[in-house]
Amino acid sequence: MIIELDLQSDIPIYTQLMDQIIEGIANGALQPGESLPSVRSLAADIGINLHTVNKAYTLLKQEGFIQVHRKKGVVVVDKNALPSTTEDYLSRVRKQLRPIAAEAICRGLSEEQLNEMIKQLYSDIQQKDRE
Amino acid sequence: MIIELDLQSDIPIYTQLMDQIIEGIANGALQPGESLPSVRSLAADIGINLHTVNKAYTLLKQEGFIQVHRKKGVVVVDKNALPSTTEDYLSRVRKQLRPIAAEAICRGLSEEQLNEMIKQLYSDIQQKDRE
Amino acid sequence: MIIELDLQSDIPIYTQLMDQIIEGIANGALQPGESLPSVRSLAADIGINLHTVNKAYTLLKQEGFIQVHRKKGVVVVDKNALPSTTEDYLSRVRKQLRPIAAEAICRGLSEEQLNEMIKQLYSDIQQKDRE
């Protein structure tokens, strides 16, 4: 799986890294049980700081996407094992979406267009799954 | 219009302020042509520094939501005057939604559920508009 | 002569007013010896503050474009009476043009294009003279 980082972006590198890994899990590029590279090797591979990779891994672990095995190292959790649609999670998503929706209303982007966009994203992200 | 800030949040105050004002414009609490309070008075009202308010105003101006009128002070721009659905804007929204969608897929939140959430947000935000 | 002000502009109103009057002198809309409206009436006409008009007039007087007669009020000076191409003036123009030229170079706007633009401005401004 290829990690693409934008060092010019205002999004922190560790966040970008998390997002990419989560997307990898979503589209099946990272299968449940699969091992992620060690902090050290991943950092070297993509040319970033150890701390940065470490921070991403730590947060991913906290959110339940990965687990640290003593032997296998960092492994991907089964999607189905994730606590789905917690109320906590739902309200977090709502908070994330709210300002996006507000701006969309101001700019005349309709509910339908936004939903269409989400539909495209879903199929776009899951696309690689079918390969 | 009431501004609610969470000073503990990891979202910068000026961003929260921007979001609230944009939502105010979206729901009609802030009508086109209406003047916003001066940086000083708003800062005093909500108990933050005037520079923080100023930063929010500056960014909102830059994004076209408000204008600084030399006589009327800070003025709300007409929603319809905003360049709606620029390709730039659409791709920005897509970038914002992508990680949200990816996580949703992992957590088993379906496209339909997300759509429903957006529908609720739209009606929730626009609610005051109907008054 | 019609004065057009942009209250949204970041250029101070008094500067805009000066610019318009100078352009009026340049294109002959304001003839030498002609009287300008009084501070009071001009302010009322264009709906701005007395102080603002006053400041513009004061600066124009300082720069030699207008004179204050005890009887006729504010009158336009003859262009030819202006101290032309002082070294002071030339270096001031150079200072104004320098950053414009620097940015033009960065953005790949050629010397010729810039000169062409000036040519157009000259004919554009003097156009009304022919009417």
Place this chain on the structure above:
Amino acid sequence: MIIELDLQSDIPIYTQLMDQIIEGIANGALQPGESLPSVRSLAADIGINLHTVNKAYTLLKQEGFIQVHRKKGVVVVDKNALPSTTEDYLSRVRKQLRPIAAEAICRGLSEEQLNEMIKQLYSDIQQKDRE
């Protein structure tokens, strides 16, 4: 590269700083990809506050002259990457030049003399480029 500021000037320090940096880019003193000093060190060097430097950098970033790279710090963008001669840009230049041209007409500075001045500025600014 040497930065020269006039703290007595009525031109804001951050604007002067921007102008100097843009000129540095124009004349090749600042090469594409080169890193600018950090806000702190530059502020210390030229004896101004870091927020003032920061404002200049922020605006330069906004106008596309520099980018903030998460590893390299503040980096000069390739001139060729700048969107050259946008209609927006051209009309902005026109607005800047208009009052200059108007005054020039009043003072009897001919089109040719202005053109000559621009020619000199171009060669003056680009001078260092040839070294």
Place this chain on the structure above:
DNA sequence: GTGGTCTAGACCACA
């Protein structure tokens, strides 16, 4: 009185 500019000092997130 308002916004714009500048300074100063502080904390935190990031790498």
Place this chain on the structure above:
DNA sequence: GTGGTCTAGACCACG
């Protein structure tokens, strides 16, 4: 160590 954010206090230009 770097940029990002926030606060505080001050002066000036503008209207």
